[in-house]
Amino acid sequence: MTSAAGSGAQAPIDFYFDFISGYGYLASLRIEAMAARHGRRVDWHCMLLGVAVMKVMGLKPLLETPLKGDYVRRDFARYRRRHALTLARELDDPVMDPRPAARAFCWVKRQHPGREAPFAHALFDRYWRLGRDLSNVDELAALAAPLGLDETALRDGVGGDESRNDLRQSVAASLERGVFGSPFVIVDGEPFWGSDRLEQLDEWLQRGGW
Amino acid sequence: MTSAAGSGAQAPIDFYFDFISGYGYLASLRIEAMAARHGRRVDWHCMLLGVAVMKVMGLKPLLETPLKGDYVRRDFARYRRRHALTLARELDDPVMDPRPAARAFCWVKRQHPGREAPFAHALFDRYWRLGRDLSNVDELAALAAPLGLDETALRDGVGGDESRNDLRQSVAASLERGVFGSPFVIVDGEPFWGSDRLEQLDEWLQRGGW
Numbered sequence: 001m002t003s004a005a006g007s008g009a010q011a012p013i014d015f016y017f018d019f020i021s022g023y024g025y026l027a028s029l030r031i032e033a034m035a036a037r038h039g040r041r042v043d044w045h046c047m048l049l050g051v052a053v054m055k056v057m058g059l060k061p062l063l064e065t066p067l068k069g070d071y072v073r074r075d076f077a078r079y080r081r082r083h084a085l086t087l088a089r090e091l092d093d094p095v096m097d098p099r100p101a102a103r104a105f106c107w108v109k110r111q112h113p114g115r116e117a118p119f120a121h122a123l124f125d126r127y128w129r130l131g132r133d134l135s136n137v138d139e140l141a142a143l144a145a146p147l148g149l150d151e152t153a154l155r156d157g158v159g160g161d162e163s164r165n166d167l168r169q170s171v172a173a174s175l176e177r178g179v180f181g182s183p184f185v186i187v188d189g190e191p192f193w194g195s196d197r198l199e200q201l202d203e204w205l206q207r208g209g210w
Numbered sequence: 211m212t213s214a215a216g217s218g219a220q221a222p223i224d225f226y227f228d229f230i231s232g233y234g235y236l237a238s239l240r241i242e243a244m245a246a247r248h249g250r251r252v253d254w255h256c257m258l259l260g261v262a263v264m265k266v267m268g269l270k271p272l273l274e275t276p277l278k279g280d281y282v283r284r285d286f287a288r289y290r291r292r293h294a295l296t297l298a299r300e301l302d303d304p305v306m307d308p309r310p311a312a313r314a315f316c317w318v319k320r321q322h323p324g325r326e327a328p329f330a331h332a333l334f335d336r337y338w339r340l341g342r343d344l345s346n347v348d349e350l351a352a353l354a355a356p357l358g359l360d361e362t363a364l365r366d367g368v369g370g371d372e373s374r375n376d377l378r379q380s381v382a383a384s385l386e387r388g389v390f391g392s393p394f395v396i397v398d399g400e401p402f403w404g405s406d407r408l409e410q411l412d413e414w415l416q417r418g419g420w
Contacts, residue, residue, distance in 0.1 A: 057276050059269065066267050067390035071403055078400070078410075081420055180277035190288070193281055196406040200288075210291055 012043040014186040016174050017120070019105075020098045021049060021182035022076055022091055025128045026083075027195040028121065028183070034198065038205035040187075044109070044120050046102040046167060047174040049182055057180055063091060079195075088131025096127070099167065100158055101134040106166035107157030112149065119147055222253040223415075226384050226394040227330070229315075230308045231259060232286055232301055235338045236293075237393035237405040238331065244408065248415035250397075254319070254330050256312040256377060257384040259392055267390055273301060289405075298341025306337070309377065310368055311344040316376035317367030322359065329357055 013035045017024035035042045053059050063069040076091055101123050109116035122143045126132045132139050137158055144151040157163050174184075178191060185192040185201055190209065192201045204210070223245045227234035245252045263269050273279040286301055311333050319326035332353045336342045342349050347368055354361040367373050384394075388401060395402040395411055400419065402411045414420070 052277065057278060059275070065269070067262065067385070067388055068267060070388055071390065071401055074401060075403070075407075078420075175277070178277055178280055180281065191281055191284060193285070194406070196404070196410075197285075199409060200406075210288075 010040055011188060012041045014045060014177075015042050016045045016047045016179045016182060016184040016186075017124075018047055018049045018098055018182040019101045019123055019127055019134065020095050022128065023195045024182035025124045026079060026085075026183075027185075027198060028124050030195075030198060031183070031185070032117070034202055034205070037202075040205065042117065044105075044116055045174060045179075046105055046170045047179050047182060047184070048098060048102065048167075048171050050098070051171055052175060052180045056175060085129075087128050089128050093131070096133050097135040099135075100137060100140060101127070102167050102170075103163035104134075104140045104154060104158045106170060107154065107160075107163040108149065110162065110166055111153070111157065115147060115149070119143065119149075122147060220250055221398060222251045224255055224387075224396040225252050226255045226257045226389045226392060226396075227334075228257055228259045228308055228392040229311045229333055229337055229344065230305050231392035232338065233405045234392035235334045236289060236295075237395075237408060238334050240405075240408060241393070241395070242327070244412055244415070247412075250415065252327065254315075254326055255384060255389075256315055256380045257389050257392060257394070258308060258312065258377075258381050260308070261381055262385060262390045266385060295339075297338050299338050303341070306343050307345040309345075310347060310350060311337070312377050312380075313373035314344075314350045314364060314368045316380060317364065317370075317373040318359065320372065320376055321363070321367065325357060325359070329353065329359075332357060 013031070015027075015031050017028060019025075032042050054061070059065070062072055073091055079085075080087060105116060105120055105123065108119045123134060123140075126139065126143065127134050134140055137155055140158060141151045141155050143149075144154045177186060179186070181193050183193075183195055185197075187201065187205065188209065190204065192198070192204070223241070225237075225241050227238060229235075242252050259271075264271070269275070272282055283301055289295075290297060315326060315330055315333065318329045333344060333350075336349065336353065337344050344350055347365055350368060351361045351365050353359075354364045387396060389396070391403045393403075393405055395407075397411065397415065398419065400414065402408070402414070
């Protein structure tokens with residue numbers, strides 16, 4: 001496979017995330033620059049950890065898993081220090097219901113294709129850096145105007161059947177593709193799980209796989 | 211903290227592993243060169259995934275976890291291809307009882323301090339590259355002569371109370387330090403889990419932490 005830089009002809013990178021995922025947030029800050037270096041664009045997809053991890057895999061939430069929970073707190077703090085990220089939200093803060101934010105994302109993706117990536121960034125930023133609770137629809141609505149979206153339409157969209165169905169289908173499709181974590185990337189059929197696999201993804205894109 | 215290269219005065223890197231861990235094997239191939247680059251030595255420690263993961267954390271074995279099992283098979287194969295590793299053992303092959311090998315390691319560490327690292331390499335190599343079952347004491351005994359160890363003494367050591375107690379204490383100590391996976395590294399009190407954190411460990415050693 002030859003280098004794709006600049007060709008723009010290759011399939012996009014599928015980027016799966018849950019807004020409640022701290023590691024998903026960290027990866028969201030890097031994925032587009034990485035994709036662009038290899039002439040790829042990013043296709044953003046919602047998944048839900050509550051479905052994949054708890055229902056399908058039958059695991060406890062990460063922070064409630066003995067030993068691993070403490071490690072994750074430390075690992076996340078280390079990453080934050082390394083990259084000088086100041087976040088209002090701590091891992092142990094109450095976790096929002098991710099569905100309203102995910103539905104809002106689905107609505108933007110369907111109604112305003114091309115704007116879902118900036119919208120996802122705005123949602124991640126508001127939840128993690130500013131520490132806001134996006135299960136409150138007012139918090140979602142506040143993002144509409146800055147992104148040129150109609151606030152009323154967004155509110156209606158979050159509560160409507162279309163976004164509900166889209167989210168359900170997005171989650172089902174993610175599970176069918178074997179997505180079980182956040183972040184999770186699939187490129188040309190090859191899966192990469194976790195923010196700590198992004199360096200390998202970078203090499204994979206550079207070499208055209210191996 | 212100043213660079214430690216060549217000083218030899220800094221604390222060793224604590225490297226925790228289980229011989230049945232494929233990722234532990236992969237990390238074992240890299241950890242000493244990485245440590246040496248930063249003027250550190252490696253202190254090798256046995257842990258047991260069966261105790262940490264199944265008993266303490268209450269999780270299923272990795273390969274039996276829905277979705278994640280399939281991912282791990284693929285991820286491990288990708289690493290093998292990338293590094294041109296030819297291994298007789300597949301992840302889905304029957305897993306040996308790791309305790310005889312771990313006891314043999316504990317015995318060598320106590321009776322022949324300084325030789326436990328080459329012995330651990332030999333054990334990992336025999337299990338993963340050659341695909342042998344090290345729960346068979348004959349397989350362990352075959353490693354004695356090439357490493358200058360007395361075969362009969364090694365056989366007696368594996369079956370004796372001392373190595374049994376040493377392994378029990380090693381596992382307990384690993385849990386007290388929060389070790390729950392293989393590979394797991396602790397350097398100057400900072401924990402790093404997984405072969406995919408070795409790049410970060412390398413940077414941590416280079417910078418003297420952050």
